[in-house]
Each structure stands twice: as structure tokens, then as C-alpha cells.
Amino acid sequence: MYVIIAGAGKVGWNLARELIAKEREVTLVESDHARYRVVEEELEHAVQYGDATELWVLERAGIQRADLVIAVTGDDEDNILICQMAKEKYGVQRIVARVNNPRNLQHFRLLDVQPAVSATDLILRLIEHEVPEYGLVQLLALEEEHLEIIELEVGQGSTAAGRRVQDVALPDGSLIISVLRGGAGFVPKADSVIQPGDQVLLILDPGLEAQITPQFAPNGANPVG
Amino acid sequence: MFILIVGSGRVGSAVAKRALDAGHEVSVLDSDPLSHERLDKDQMTTWEDAGGRFTVSTALEIDGLIEAGIEQADVFVAATSGDNTNLVIAQIAQRRFKVKRVVVRVADPARASWYAEQGLLTICPTQVAIDEASRVVLA
Numbered sequence: 001m002y003v004i005i006a007g008a009g010k011v012g013w014n015l016a017r018e019l020i021a022k023e024r025e026v027t028l029v030e031s032d033h034a035r036y037r038v039v040e041e042e043l044e045h046a047v048q049y050g051d052a053t054e055l056w057v058l059e060r061a062g063i064q065r066a067d068l069v070i071a072v073t074g075d076d077e078d079n080i081l082i083c084q085m086a087k088e089k090y091g092v093q094r095i096v097a098r099v100n101n102p103r104n105l106q107h108f109r110l111l112d113v114q115p116a117v118s119a120t121d122l123i124l125r126l127i128e129h130e131v132p133e134y135g136l137v138q139l140l141a142l143e144e145e146h147l148e149i150i151e152l153e154v155g156q157g158s159t160a161a162g163r164r165v166q167d168v169a170l171p172d173g174s175l176i177i178s179v180l181r182g183g184a185g186f187v188p189k190a191d192s193v194i195q196p197g198d199q200v201l202l203i204l205d206p207g208l209e210a211q212i213t214p215q216f217a218p219n220g221a222n223p224v225g
Numbered sequence: 226m227f228i229l230i231v232g233s234g235r236v237g238s239a240v241a242k243r244a245l246d247a248g249h250e251v252s253v254l255d256s257d258p259l260s261h262e263r264l265d266k267d268q269m270t271t272w273e274d275a276g277g278r279f280t281v282s283t284a285l286e287i288d289g290l291i292e293a294g295i296e297q298a299d300v301f302v303a304a305t306s307g308d309n310t311n312l313v314i315a316q317i318a319q320r321r322f323k324v325k326r327v328v329v330r331v332a333d334p335a336r337a338s339w340y341a342e343q344g345l346l347t348i349c350p351t352q353v354a355i356d357e358a359s360r361v362v363l364a
Contacts, residue, residue, distance in 0.1 A: 053309050055335040076285070077309035081336075089339060104285055107313060110321055 004029065004066045006052035006082045007073035008039045011098060015070060016043060027061045031073075053081050055089075063090045072098040076107070083113040139201065148206050149177070154198040155218030166190040171211045174204035229254065229298040229324075231284050231314055232305035236330060236350075238263035240302060245277050252278035254293040255305075284314045290322075300326045308332050315345055 001024050005012045008030035016028045020043070028043060029052040030036040036049040050057035052073070063069065069086040071079035079097045086092040099105050099118035108116035140149040154161050160168045165176050165188045179188050180199035186192075194200065202212065226249045230237045233255035241264060245251045253264060253272075258281050264272035272279060282289020284305055295301065301318040303311035308331050315329040329347045331337035337349035 053336070054333060055339065075309065077307065077313045080313050081309045085336075085339070088343070101285075106287070107285065107317060111313070111316055 001025070001067045002062065002065055003027075003068045003070065004052075004058070004061050004063060004086075006069070006071045006078070007098075008035055008047060009072065009074060011072040012070075013039055013043075015072065016046065020046060029057060029061055053078050053085075055085070058082075058085065058090070063092065066090070066092050068092070068094045068096070070096045070098075074100055076100050076104040080108060080111055080113050084111055087112075141206070146206060147203060149201060149203050150209065150212075151180075151199055151201050152213065152216045154194055154196050154200060154216050156196045157219040158196065158216050160194050160200075160215045161196040162193065164191050164193055168194065168215055170202075170215070171208050174202055174208050174212055177201050177203050226250065226299045227294065227297050228252070228300040228302065229290075229293055229295055229318075230302040230304060231255070231290075231293075232303065232311075232330075233257075233260035233263055233279075234304065234306060235263070237302065237304035238266075240304070241277065242268070245275060250276075252280065252294045252298075254280045254282055254284065254289060256281065256283045284310050285317075287317075290314075290317070295322050295324065298322070298324050300324070300328070303327070303329045305330075308336060312336065312340055312345070319345070 003019055003024055003026045005016055005026060005028045008028050012028055016026050019026045026046050028039065028047040029050055030039060030047060031051040033049060036047060039047050048061055050060070052058060063086060069083060069092050071082040073079055076099060083095040083097045086095055095113065097108055097113050097116045099108060099116045102118045102120045105116060105118055108114065139151055142148065168176070176188060178185050178201040179192065179194065181195065200216070204212065228244050228249050229252045230241045231254045233253050237253065241251050241253050261272065261279050264277060264279065268275060278294065280289060280293040282292065295318060301315065301324040303315040305311055311329050311331060315327050318324040319327045327346060329340070329345050331340065331347045331349050332351050334349050334352045334355070337347040337352065341347045
């Protein structure tokens with residue numbers, strides 16, 4: 001597998017290191033000459049100097065045969081353009097783009113630059129995961145497939161607590177796929193009993209959350225968030 | 226016509242002034258408030274008194290583009306100093322706001338020609354300079 005990484009900042013440099021350690025063929029492209037010199041001392045021929053939004057720089061890096069292009073510069077416009085050209089001009093099968101400003105995520109989506117990864121968003125999700133008051137944590141959104149996976153805590157005295165999975169009144173288009181209890185997880189059967197304090201993972205059609213959360217809210221109340 | 230110009234540099238401000246003189250409705254957006262001076266320079270009145278609009282915002286900020294009137298724009302001109310910014314906002318104008326006529330300034334001839342093939346109306350000052358210089362040199 002041949003990987004081109006645009007941007008030799010902390011993210012790009014470390015990605016390159018990790019991929020090289022996994023014996024992938026990697027070319028890192030950096031447009032700042034001073035930075036390039038620093039990275040080149042370690043990565044040698046695996047780093048090239050140039051602006052990865054220029055076609056000839058991408059071609060010199062061998063984009064025609066790249067299997068994966070990762071754009072992790074500090075500029076969202078650059079990351080969008082690099083990925084757009086990689087996909088649409090050079091037919092690169094897989095791309096990954098970094099979103100520096102989460103407000104720009106909509107632009108990545110509009111121009112079909114996916115997956116787009118935002119560190120800020122990831123950290124926010126982790127915070128939500130650590131803050132139980134939120135009640136509901138979105139773990140994964142499969143936008144193309146119109147599915148999402150959420151995590152809910154089963155509240156004391158909630159409708160679902162003490163019931164068998166088959167007896168929890170869930171809307172069509174949702175399914176309990178896993179129960180986390182005491183640090184371990186299992187895939188429940190229809191007759192597994194849900195206990196207060198459990199974390200349940202559900203897969204569902206987006207938009208069904210509001211019908212699902214009341215089942216798990218303590219004493220039938222709707223949780224915050 | 227309502228014309229929205231993003232980037233009040235030499236090109237953007239000059240096109241804005243001409244369009245306003247020609248009787249069009251013109252709105253200019255730039256992240257630098259001082260760039261407004263280019264619109265007032267050598268004019269009898271201020272840009273606003275002459276009927277122009279000016280919005281301070283970065284080009285990628287949707288709220289700023291809407292405030293500047295992108296939803297009503299018949300023509301969108303991307304003329305910031307950054308090629309990549311211009312190419313991204315031009316595509317936002319085209320795909321998200323369905324602006325009928327989108328013009329993009331791209332300094333790099335290679336990117337200008339590829340995006341022109343993709344349906345953007347690109348203007349490449351570098352290519353114009355190359356062609357003109359070659360014509361004069363080789364005359």
C-alpha cells in the first residue's frame with residue numbers, strides 16, 4: 001500500500017512514522033522549508049519539499065499510484081483541495097482529511113471529502129462519554145448508511161430496567177446490540193434482563209433517539225442533553 | 226444584478242467599483258476591515274454612500290457569506306489572495322447556494338485549468354501574464 005501524507009506537522013510526521021514502522025510505503029509532503037529540513041533528518045527520502053496543493057508536487061510524489069492520500073495540513077482549504085484533486089483528478093481510492101476548524105466540517109461534506117476527521121469533535125465526544133449527565137452518547141454515525149450507534153445508561157426505576165430485551169418497547173428501526181455491565185460487555189439475547197446501571201448500545205435510524213431515551217431515563221424522566 | 230465579491234484586494238475592489246458604476250448592486254466581503262479603504266480610494270463618496278455593501282468576515286464563514294447576501298447573489302466572484310480559499314468558496318457558492326454565475330481567481334495555471342474543466346469559470350492572471358509576455362518577447 002502506498003500512502004501520501006500532506007503536511008508534516010505533529011500529526012503528519014507521527015502518522016508517517018507509524019505507517020513506516022508498519023512497513024507501508026509513505027511519502028510525506030511539507031511546504032515549509034525549515035520544517036522539511038527537520039523532518040528530513042529522520043525520514044530522509046520519505047519526505048518531499050513542496051506545496052501539496054500543486055498538481056506537479058502531487059505528481060512528483062507519485063499520486064497516480066497512491067492507494068491512500070491523507071491531508072493533515074493546518075489549512076482546511078488546502079486539505080479539502082488536496083483530497084478533492086486526489087479523488088477526482090487522480091482516482092485515488094481512499095482519502096482522509098483533517099478538519100482544523102470544526103465549523104468547516106460542513107464544507108468537507110458539501111465537497112464530498114470524506115472521511116473528515118476533526119480532533120476537536122473527537123475530544124468533545126470523549127468528554128460526552130465521560131459526562132454521564134448527557135445520558136445519551138453518540139458513538140458512531142454511519143451517514144452514508146443512515147445508521148447510528150448510541151450508548152445509553154439504564155436509569156434507576158426506568159421503564160427498561162428489570163425488563164427482558166424483548167419486552168423493551170423500542171420503535172421499529174432500532175435494536176439493542178450490546179450491554180455493558182461491570183466493565184464487561186455482552187451481546188444480549190431476547191430474554192436477557194436489563195439492569196439499572198447497565199450501559200446499552202443501540203443501533204438505530206437517525207432521528208429515533210427521542211422515542212428511545214424515555215425508556216431508559218430514571219423514574220421515567222427525560223435525561224438532560 | 227446583485228454581485229458578491231469576496232476579497233477586497235486590487236482585483237476585487239477594482240471589479241467592485243466598476244460594477245457599482247455600471248449600476249449593479251454590489252456587496253464586498255473581506256476579513257480585513259482595512260481593505261475597505263481600497264473601495265473608497267479615488268472616489269467622490271464613501272463606498273457605502275455610493276450604494277455599496279461591505280462585510281467583514283473570513284471567506285469560509287457561512288454566516289458571513291449570508292450576511293453579505295450570497296443567497297440573493299446572481300454573480301459570485303472569489304478573489305481572495307488564496308487559490309485554495311477561492312476554489313473552496315466558489316464551489317460552496319455553486320453547490321450550496323446555487324449562484325448562477327461563479328467566477329474564481331486562481332493564480333496557479335495548472336489548478337485553474339483543471340477546475341475550469343470541472344465547470345468553474347476560472348480566471349488565471351498568471352496565465353494571462355505568461356501569454357502576454359510570450360507574445361511580446363517572441364514578437
